[in-house]
Amino acid sequence: MAAEVTTVRIDKYLWAIRAFKTRTDAADACKLGRITINGGEAKASRDVKIGDLIGVKKMPVIYTFKVLALIANRQPAKNVYLYAENMTPEEELEKLKMARTTLFAYRDKGAGRPTKKERRDIDDLMENYYWGGEDLDE
Template sequence: MPAQLPSDAISVRVDSWTWAVRLFKTRSQAATACRSGHVRVNGTSAKAAQQVKAGDEVRVRVSGIERIVVVVKPITKRVSAVLAADCLQDNSPPQPPPELIASIPRRDRGAGRPTKRERRDLEKLRGLEP
């Protein structure tokens, strides 16, 4: 009969775990994020096959927002949202209010380089006046 491993010695792939705790919608999205460098484990960039165990800090960048989570329980199968919440500890900073996000000026995609006047206005807004 095989010996039982203690629960803190169990490790799983980082792409599988991030998918199982619902940080990504699909496992292939999780693997792609790992390949793109959007997933970091304990401060270092992680490949999809890197193992995570209880106590590891995982930083995930999803849709421009960084999530900082700590692995509480390594799981490989996708579970309900209630059970998934028990498998991680979310240390992410609070998101800015929607009013603040909407007030940030953005250039239209494909609008080209800013004119000299627009560049000066941007520098003035950022506080980089010459």
């Protein structure tokens, strides 16, 4: 029988509930200030408690999770709901749909790699999107 988990670091918890693919990614997000617990910035070593609200900034969306139970081991996707409740507002999730439809050009599945010209066009589109079309050299 496994011992009951009493404390879990935020980076380990986010990895366990599959918010990040690796624990290193979760720790890096904490270091960059993209993780909050109950509204305050969180270092990777901060412990989570049941009932905490965790904010995860993964551009363009800010996800919100409520801690339902502590877990230290990575869980299958079908079990995550036992440990964390996804409380992300619908308007945040709409940003994902909007980004897919407005920013990226549609490419047929299996169309292969983009040509050199298509790659330059994509790079120009991305640069204008992130920098608002401003010329940074001036």
